[in-house]
Amino acid sequence: MSEHGNPSNIYDRFAQVTKQTHDLVANMEQLQAQVTELMETNAELSIENDHLRTMLKKMHQQKHDDDHLSGSRENLKKLYQQGFHVCSEYFGKRLEQNESCTFCLDTIFGHDQPTIK
Incomplete structure (x- = not known):
C-alpha cells in the first residue's frame, strides 16, 4: 500500500x-x-x-x-497716515515728512494697560 x-x-x-x-x-x-x-x-x-x-x-x-482695531482707532490711524498727529500731546498738528510719533502709535495701537494698585 x-x-x-x-x-x-x-x-x-x-x-x-x-x-x-x-x-x-x-x-x-x-x-x-x-x-x-x-x-x-x-x-x-x-x-x-x-x-x-x-x-x-x-x-x-x-x-x-x-x-x-476698533472703528475710532481706525479713524485715528487714517488721520495719522494722512500726516496728522493723533496723540494728546500734538493732536491735529502736521507731521513732518517721514516723521513718526511714538505717542501717536501708542494712541492707535496701544492696548488699555491695567492700573497698578
Missing part, C-alpha cells in the same frame, strides 16, 4: 491540517482584535483631532479679533 493510501497517515495529515487551521483561526482572531482596537483608537483620535482643530480655529479667530 502506498503512503497516501495508509489510513493512519491520512489521519495524521488530517490532524496536522486541523491543527494548522485552528492556529490560523486563532491568529485571525488576534488580528481581528488588534484591528478593532486600532479602529477604536483611530476613531478616538479623529474626534480629538477635530476638537483640537475647532479650538485652534476659535483661538485664531480670537487673536484676529484682538488684533483688529
Whole structure:
C-alpha cells in the first residue's frame, strides 16, 4: 500500500491540517482584535483631532479679533497716515515728512494697560 493510501497517515495529515487551521483561526482572531482596537483608537483620535482643530480655529479667530482695531482707532490711524498727529500731546498738528510719533502709535495701537494698585 502506498503512503497516501495508509489510513493512519491520512489521519495524521488530517490532524496536522486541523491543527494548522485552528492556529490560523486563532491568529485571525488576534488580528481581528488588534484591528478593532486600532479602529477604536483611530476613531478616538479623529474626534480629538477635530476638537483640537475647532479650538485652534476659535483661538485664531480670537487673536484676529484682538488684533483688529476698533472703528475710532481706525479713524485715528487714517488721520495719522494722512500726516496728522493723533496723540494728546500734538493732536491735529502736521507731521513732518517721514516723521513718526511714538505717542501717536501708542494712541492707535496701544492696548488699555491695567492700573497698578
